[in-house]
Amino acid sequence: MKFFGRTMVAAAALAVLSLGAGPAAAVDLTMYYPVAVGGPVTKIVDDMVARFEKENPDIKVTAVYAGNYTDTMTKAMTAMKGGQPPQLSVLLSTDVFTLMDENAIVPMDDLVTDKSWFKEFYPAFMANGQIGGKTWSIPFQRSTIVMYWNKDAFKEAGLDPEKAPATWDEMAAMAKKLVKKDASGNTVRWGVEIPTTGYAYWMLQALAIENGQKMMNEPGTEVYLTAPKTVAALDYWVGLSRKDDVMPKGSIDWATLRTDFLEGKTAIMWHTTGNLTAVKNGAKFNFGVAMLPAKERRGSPTGGGNFYIFKSATPEQQKAAVKFIHWMTTPERAAEWSIKTGYAAVSPAAYKTKAMDDYAKGFPAATVARDQLEYAVPELSVHENGRIYKFVGDAVQAAVTGSQSPKDALASAQQQSDRVLRAYK
Amino acid sequence: MNAWLLLLPAAVLLVAFTHYPILATIRHSLFISRRNGTEVFVGLDNYRSMAADPIFWKALINNFWFALGTIPTSIALALLMAVWVNRNMRGRGFLRLAYFTPTVLPMIAVANIWLFFYTPDYGLLDQLRGLFDLAGWNWLGSPSTVMPCLIVMVIWKEAGFFMIFYLAALQQLSPDLEEAAAVEGASRWYTFRRITFPLLMPTTLFVAINAVINSFKLVDHLVIMTKGGPNNASTLLLYYIYEVAFTFQDSAYAATLTVVLLVLLSTLALLKFGYLDRRIHYQ
Numbered sequence: 128m129k130f131f132g133r134t135m136v137a138a139a140a141l142a143v144l145s146l147g148a149g150p151a152a153a154v155d156l157t158m159y160y161p162v163a164v165g166g167p168v169t170k171i172v173d174d175m176v177a178r179f180e181k182e183n184p185d186i187k188v189t190a191v192y193a194g195n196y197t198d199t200m201t202k203a204m205t206a207m208k209g210g211q212p213p214q215l216s217v218l219l220s221t222d223v224f225t226l227m228d229e230n231a232i233v234p235m236d237d238l239v240t241d242k243s244w245f246k247e248f249y250p251a252f253m254a255n256g257q258i259g260g261k262t263w264s265i266p267f268q269r270s271t272i273v274m275y276w277n278k279d280a281f282k283e284a285g286l287d288p289e290k291a292p293a294t295w296d297e298m299a300a301m302a303k304k305l306v307k308k309d310a311s312g313n314t315v316r317w318g319v320e321i322p323t324t325g326y327a328y329w330m331l332q333a334l335a336i337e338n339g340q341k342m343m344n345e346p347g348t349e350v351y352l353t354a355p356k357t358v359a360a361l362d363y364w365v366g367l368s369r370k371d372d373v374m375p376k377g378s379i380d381w382a383t384l385r386t387d388f389l390e391g392k393t394a395i396m397w398h399t400t401g402n403l404t405a406v407k408n409g410a411k412f413n414f415g416v417a418m419l420p421a422k423e424r425r426g427s428p429t430g431g432g433n434f435y436i437f438k439s440a441t442p443e444q445q446k447a448a449v450k451f452i453h454w455m456t457t458p459e460r461a462a463e464w465s466i467k468t469g470y471a472a473v474s475p476a477a478y479k480t481k482a483m484d485d486y487a488k489g490f491p492a493a494t495v496a497r498d499q500l501e502y503a504v505p506e507l508s509v510h511e512n513g514r515i516y517k518f519v520g521d522a523v524q525a526a527v528t529g530s531q532s533p534k535d536a537l538a539s540a541q542q543q544s545d546r547v548l549r550a551y552k
Numbered sequence: 553m554n555a556w557l558l559l560l561p562a563a564v565l566l567v568a569f570t571h572y573p574i575l576a577t578i579r580h581s582l583f584i585s586r587r588n589g590t591e592v593f594v595g596l597d598n599y600r601s602m603a604a605d606p607i608f609w610k611a612l613i614n615n616f617w618f619a620l621g622t623i624p625t626s627i628a629l630a631l632l633m634a635v636w637v638n639r640n641m642r643g644r645g646f647l648r649l650a651y652f653t654p655t656v657l658p659m660i661a662v663a664n665i666w667l668f669f670y671t672p673d674y675g676l677l678d679q680l681r682g683l684f685d686l687a688g689w690n691w692l693g694s695p696s697t698v699m700p701c702l703i704v705m706v707i708w709k710e711a712g713f714f715m716i717f718y719l720a721a722l723q724q725l726s727p728d729l730e731e732a733a734a735v736e737g738a739s740r741w742y743t744f745r746r747i748t749f750p751l752l753m754p755t756t757l758f759v760a761i762n763a764v765i766n767s768f769k770l771v772d773h774l775v776i777m778t779k780g781g782p783n784n785a786s787t788l789l790l791y792y793i794y795e796v797a798f799t800f801q802d803s804a805y806a807a808t809l810t811v812v813l814l815v816l817l818s819t820l821a822l823l824k825f826g827y828l829d830r831r832i833h834y835q
Contacts, residue, residue: 313688377690513799524783528782
C-alpha cells in the first residue's frame with residue numbers, strides 16, 4: 128500500500144510539472160530538410176528556427192537534417208509509411224508528383240487566408256509546384272545552375288579574365304587553352320568540369336534546354352531522352368572529355384567538385400548557385416559567376432527545394448506550418464538565406480531589401496542566378512521521379528565513362544523510363 | 553512437453569522475426585501495391601519484369617564478381633596472418649591488434665577514410681602515383697576500377713576478422729601432431745598441407761559461409777562511396793533492393809528481389825549442411 132501511495136504522489140507531481148511546462152496550446156512541428164551544398168547550412172537553419180521559436184513561443188519546430196535530397200525524400204517517405212511522418216519538409220520541388228501519388232501532402236490553397244501570397248514569388252520557382260490549379264509547395268532553397276570561372280587561371284592562359292564563355296563553342300575553345308599540364312604531360316588543371324553524379328539529369332537538362340529541347344511534358348508522363356537534340360547535348364558533354372580532352376574522364380563527383388574548383392584543379396565548373404557563398408569563402412583566387420553558355424539559346428533548369436505540408440498533420444499543425452513557412456520566406460529572411468548560402472532569393476521583393484541590395488552591389492555574382500531566371504525552365508519532374516532520375520543518371524555515367532555511346536545510353540534510359548511511366552498515362 | 557516449452561522462447565522469436573517475414577515477403581512479391589495502399593494480385597508479373605530488368609542482372613553479376621574477388625583472398629590472407637601471429641615473437645599482441653583494428657572501426661568511418669584514399673588527384677593513392685609522375689586516376693568514377701577498389705577495401709576489412717577465428721582454431725590444435733610430424737622429418741609446408749590445414753577445415757567452412765553472407769550484405773560502403781555508380785558498375789544486390797524499396801518506394805518489386813537473395817543464400821546453406829559438413833572432419 129505504501130508503494131502504491133508513493134507512485135500516486137509521483138504521478139500527480141509529474142502531471143503538475145508537465146502542465147506547468149510551456150503554454151498549453153503549444154504545437155510541435157517536425158521538419159526534415161536536405162543539404163546539397165557546402166558551408167555551415169545546418170547552423171544557418173538552426174539559427175533561423177531558433178529565432179522563429181522566439182517570436183512564436185506557441186510553436187516548437189524540430190528541424191532534422193536528413194542528408195541530401197534523395198536521402199531526405201527517402202526518410203520522409205519511410206517515416207510516413209512507418210506512421211510517424213514529419214509535419215512539413217523541404218524536398219525537391221520536383222518530388223511533387225511522387226508526393227501527390229503517395230497521397231502524402233496537402234495543397235496550400237485551403238490553408239492560407241490570402242492567396243496573393245503565392246504571387247509574391249518568382250513564377251519560375253512556383254512553376255514546379257502548381258499542378259491542376261493548386262499550389263502544392265512554397266519555394267525555399269531554390270537555384271539555377273551557374274558557371275563559376277577562375278579569373279586567375281583565365282589570365283594565366285592569356286584569356287580575358289572578365290569575360291566568361293557565352294556559347295558552347297567558346298567554352299570548348301577556352302577550356303582547351305585553360306588546360307595545364309606538368310613536365311611529364313599529366314594534367315594539373317582541367318578546362319571545365321560538369322558533375323555527373325547526384326544530379327546528372329539536372330546538368331543534362333541544362334544542356335538540352337540550351338540546345339532547344341524540352342526534357343518532359345507538362346503532366347509528367349513523358350520524357351524526351353532520345354530526341355536528337357538531347358542526344359546532341361550529351362554528345363557535347365561527353366566530347367569535352369573524350370574528344371577535346373578538357374574535362375576529366377570518368378564520372379565527376381557532385382560533392383567534391385567544389386573542392387576541385389577551389390584547389391584550382393579545374394578552371395570552370397558548372398554547379399548550383401547554392402554553393403556560391405561556400406565558394407566565396409573558400410576561394411583564394413579571383414572568380415566570376417556567369418549564366419550557362421548558349422547553343423541555340425541560354426538556359427538552365429530551376430532547381431532546389433520547396434516546403435511541403437503533410438496531409439497527416441493535424442489542422443493546428445498545418446496552420447502552424449504555414450506560419451513557419453511564411454516566416455521563413457519573407458523578403459528579409461529570403462535575402463538573409465540567399466546571402467548566407469548563395470541560393471537565389473525566392474521573391475523579387477527580397478532583392479529590393481537593403482541587405483540584399485548592399486550585398487549585391489559589393490558582390491555582383493549574387494544576382495546571376497536570378498538574372499538567369501529569365502531563361503530558366505522548370506526542372507525535370509515526372510511521376511516516379513526517383514526512378515527516372517536514376518535512369519538518366521545511369522545513362523550519363525555510361526556515356527562519360529565510355530561504356531556506351533550517348534545515343535545508346537539514352538535509348539536504354541528512354542526505354543526503361545517508358546516502361547515505368549506507362550502506368551500513369 | 554517440457555522440451556517444447558523450453559524451445560518455445562527461441563521458436564517464438566524465430567517465427568516472428570525470421571519465418572513470418574520470409575513468408576510475408578514471398579506473398580508480397582506476388583502482388584503490386586498501388587500508391588493509394590491497395591494491393592493487386594499479379595502472379596509472377598513481378599518476376600517477369602525482374603527478368604527483363606537490366607539493372608537486376610547487372611547487380612547479380614556484380615555480386616558474383618564481388619564474392620569471387622573478396623572471399624578467397626580474404627580467407628587466404630586471414631589464414632596467413634593467423635599462422636604468422638600464432639608464434640612466440642615480440643610485439644605479437646600489438647600485431648594481432650593491428651590486424652583486428654579494421655573490424656572494430658565503424659563502417660561509415662571506414663568508408664569515408666577509403667573515399668579519401670580513392671579521391672582523384674589529391675587522394676592518397678593518386679598522391680603516391682604522383683611521386684612516380686603518373687597521372688591522376690578517377691578510381692571510383694571509372695567502371696573498370698570501381699569494383700576492384702571496393703574489393704580491396706572489403707578484404708582489408710574482413711581479413712582481420714576472419715584471422716581471429718583461425719587464431720582461436722590454431723591454438724586449439726594439439727602440439728603433439730606437429731611434433732610427431734617433425735620427428736618423422738616432414739617439411740613445414742608438408743605439415744601445414746597435410747595436418748594443420750585439414751584440421752582447420754571446420755573453421756574454414758565457418759569463415760567461408762560468413763564471407764559469402766557478408767558479400768551479399770554490403771550496403772553502407774556503397775551508400776557513402778559510390779551510390780552504386782558509375783552506371784551501376786558497383787551496384788550489389790542488397791543495395792539495389794534498398795534503392796527499390798526506399799528510394800523508389802516500390803515494396804512489391806523489392807520483395808521480389810529479396811526472394812532471389814533468399815533463394816541464393818538458402819541454397820548455400822543447404823549446400824553447407826547437406827554436402828560440405830559430411831566431408832569435413834570435426835574433432
